[in-house]
Amino acid sequence: KNDPLVLFMPSGKRGRFPVGTPILDAARSLGVYVESVCGGRATCGRCQVSVQEGNFAKHKIVSSNDHISPIGPKEQRYASVRELPDGRRLSCSSQILGDLVIDVPQDTVINAQVVRKAATDRVIERNAAVQLCYVEVDEPDMHKPLGDLDRMKAVLEKDWGWKDLLIAPHLIPQVQGILRKGNWAVTAAIHRDMDSSRPFIVGLWPGLKNEAYGIACDIGSTTIAMHLVSLLSGRIVASSGASNPQIRFGEDLMSRVSYVMMNPDGREAMTKAVREAVNGLIGKVCTEGEIDRHDILDMVIVGNPIMHHLFLGIDPTELGQAPFALAVSGALQYWAHEIDIEVNRGARLYMLPCIAGHVGADAAGATLSEGPHRQDKMMLLVDVGTNAEIVLGNRQRVVAASSPTGPAFEGAEISSGQRAAPGAIERVRIDPETLEPRFRVIGVEKWSDEEGFAEAAASVGVTGICGSAIIEVVAEMYLTGIISQDGVVDGAMAAKSPRIVPNGRTFSYLLHEGDQRITVTQNDIRAIQLAKAALYAGIKLLMEKQGVDHVDTIRFAGAFGSFIDPKYAMVLGLIPDCDLNEVKAVGNAAGTGALMALLNRGHRREIEETVRKIEKIETALESKFQEHFVNAMAMPNKVDAFPKLAE
Ligand code: FES
Numbered sequence: 019k020n021d022p023l024v025l026f027m028p029s030g031k032r033g034r035f036p037v038g039t040p041i042l043d044a045a046r047s048l049g050v051y052v053e054s055v056c057g058g059r060a061t062c063g064r065c066q067v068s069v070q071e072g073n074f075a076k077h078k079i080v081s082s083n084d085h086i087s088p089i090g091p092k093e094q095r096y097a098s099v100r101e102l103p104d105g106r107r108l109s110c111s112s113q114i115l116g117d118l119v120i121d122v123p124q125d126t127v128i129n130a131q132v133v134r135k136a137a138t139d140r141v142i143e144r145n146a147a148v149q150l151c152y153v154e155v156d157e158p159d160m161h162k163p164l165g166d167l168d169r170m171k172a173v174l175e176k177d178w179g180w181k182d183l184l185i186a187p188h189l190i191p192q193v194q195g196i197l198r199k200g201n202w203a204v205t206a207a208i209h210r211d212m213d214s215s216r217p218f219i220v221g222l223w224p225g226l227k228n229e230a231y232g233i234a235c236d237i238g239s240t241t242i243a244m245h246l247v248s249l250l251s252g253r254i255v256a257s258s259g260a261s262n263p264q265i266r267f268g269e270d271l272m273s274r275v276s277y278v279m280m281n282p283d284g285r286e287a288m289t290k291a292v293r294e295a296v297n298g299l300i301g302k303v304c305t306e307g308e309i310d311r312h313d314i315l316d317m318v319i320v321g322n323p324i325m326h327h328l329f330l331g332i333d334p335t336e337l338g339q340a341p342f343a344l345a346v347s348g349a350l351q352y353w354a355h356e357i358d359i360e361v362n363r364g365a366r367l368y369m370l371p372c373i374a375g376h377v378g379a380d381a382a383g384a385t386l387s388e389g390p391h392r393q394d395k396m397m398l399l400v401d402v403g404t405n406a407e408i409v410l411g412n413r414q415r416v417v418a419a420s421s422p423t424g425p426a427f428e429g430a431e432i433s434s435g436q437r438a439a440p441g442a443i444e445r446v447r448i449d450p451e452t453l454e455p456r457f458r459v460i461g462v463e464k465w466s467d468e469e470g471f472a473e474a475a476a477s478v479g480v481t482g483i484c485g486s487a488i489i490e491v492v493a494e495m496y497l498t499g500i501i502s503q504d505g506v507v508d509g510a511m512a513a514k515s516p517r518i519v520p521n522g523r524t525f526s527y528l529l530h531e532g533d534q535r536i537t538v539t540q541n542d543i544r545a546i547q548l549a550k551a552a553l554y555a556g557i558k559l560l561m562e563k564q565g566v567d568h569v570d571t572i573r574f575a576g577a578f579g580s581f582i583d584p585k586y587a588m589v590l591g592l593i594p595d596c597d598l599n600e601v602k603a604v605g606n607a608a609g610t611g612a613l614m615a616l617l618n619r620g621h622r623r624e625i626e627e628t629v630r631k632i633e634k635i636e637t638a639l640e641s642k643f644q645e646h647f648v649n650a651m652a653m654p655n656k657v658d659a660f661p662k663l664a665e
Contacts, residue, residue: 093108233316237321424545
């Protein structure tokens with residue numbers, strides 16, 4: 019009872035241990051994940067921890083550096099060869115002498131560099147599927163004719179507790195050579211998240227192998243985003259993106275499905291294209307991180323249902339028509355080489371589950387990242403693309419749906435619309451008195467009414483409006499009375515401002531007159547109204563399913579969400595009324611979810627279980643959808659109040 023109390027951070031796990039217990043053993047027995055490759059020989063340095071000093075009254079612990087054994091010869095030797103940062107200790111070689119608060123460094127901090135405008139810094143606790151285990155194998159003995167592999171398995175069980183080990187067949191012929199090359203010392207990579215639930219030897223190296231990497235990848239219809247991560251420290255080594263080469267088969271998802279339907283080898287061509295792109299991107303992050311791609315041992319992939327199917331070589335035709343049947347919805351595991359991914363021959367690949375026919379593994383990734391199911395607040399999670407994926411829920415219950423927003427939010431179907439690229443207008447303000455606009459252009463550091471704008475803009479030009487500016491300009495037009503609540507441009511305004519120009523039987527707003535004439539037409543406004551009404555109607559359906567009339571917090575995932583201003587989204591009624599401080603853009607949350615599943619296999623079980631429980635709503639089948647849609651055409655809405663917006 020009077021044994022010292024040890025608290026591990028950031029997990030908060032604690033327990034009492036007899037004086038003299040190695041810190042690593044204490045961590046292990048509490049299920050705190052501390053990396054170790056050398057098995058406590060003080061050579062790998064992976065087990066580093068630090069002591070937090072002070073009086074932790076809340077936990078009734080006074081922790082001090084005197085409560086840990088002083089640096090001994092093993093640590094000294096390690097420090098002299100490999101250097102041990104100040105305050106760090108090797109947990110395998112230091113013992114508990116008194117009460118301690120131990121900090122287990124988690125190098126994966128998802129912050130602003132990874133996630134644009136991240137809500138908060140976030141730490142992903144590590145518990146990777148792959149573990150490196152160094153062992154010293156008995157030399158062959160004529161009196162005990164046990165095979166090399168069998169003796170290696172025996173010591174892996176003895177030193178590391180691995181029972182019932184399986185081995186990847188391609189390694190079997192290599193065991194002999196690797197053991198001798200390493201002079202009977204080898205490092206085995208053990209994968210412990212296989213379908214069979216038996217641990218699996220997936221890699222083998224002579225001597226001490228002290229690094230292994232993983233890939234987290236989000237395959238979007240437009241962009242493929244990737245992180246290269248150290249599985250041992252959790253450090254993000256490199257992050258990069260590339261455009262999805264499937265674009266040449268069709269801009270949006272449905273045109274890619276029709277390409278498959280029209281062309282006998284269409285599916286195969288698109289599968290090949292996306293796999294090549296993923297391989298290319300792996301090459302890029304490896305060059306950037308200066309690592310060998312064969313040191314990659316684990317991968318996690320997310321993507322919308324059509325990207326998911328095409329990547330796996332599954333025909334997506336069924337997803338193009340009701341009942342939008344997924345060929346497979348559960349999580350999947352592969353050997354990476356089975357789907358032509360060039361990494362280590364023993365590398366595994368895990369695909370997150372899909373939620374429904376239009377709500378894919380990317381939405382599952384975003385759900386894992388933002389965690390509506392982990393909290394009491396009613397959270398709305400929206401990923402806007404050609405299809406909006408919508409998740410709404412809390413700890414009690416989560417529901418999901420997709421809504422056919424169409425490509426208007428991405429600048430398509432808009433007369434002067436374009437992708438977010440240099441030259442695109444990204445921000446717009448309209449003076450309520452004069453109705454004169456001011457705007458910002460991507461690639462130009464000034465607002466259009468600032469001195470020197472014309473010179474600064476000369477190099478990129480002003481070429482069109484991107485998605486974020488479409489939202490802003492329509493919202494500003496509404497706020498200044500240029501358009502009515504129903505979205506009609508008021509022709510009478512033409513007398514007040516030369517910016518209101520006739521266009522056939524309707525009127526347009528002249529935003530910019532330069533090399534290109536950029537106007538917002540009545541049709542543009544209609545397209546935005548249709549898109550936002552579809553999104554809102556989908557959200558409204560989910561709110562009804564949940565029996566709530568407001569949401570507590572809103573998360574915008576995806577590129578679109580990173581650029582739009584929540585205030586304008588609410589002015590237009592894209593999203594329901596909510597405290598503006600609770601509306602946040604979370605960047606590529608799907609990719610963050612993939613990263614979490616890569617670094618912690620517990621998150622794989624968490625999302626598998628969550629997705630099983632999520633109630634899927636098919637908007638096309640809901641009779642109320644049409645009614646919500648019609649009401650949502652008005653700005654912000656015909657029937658729903660927006661009290662928080664008024665504040
Ligand atoms: Fe390798 Fe401690 S476990 S140095």
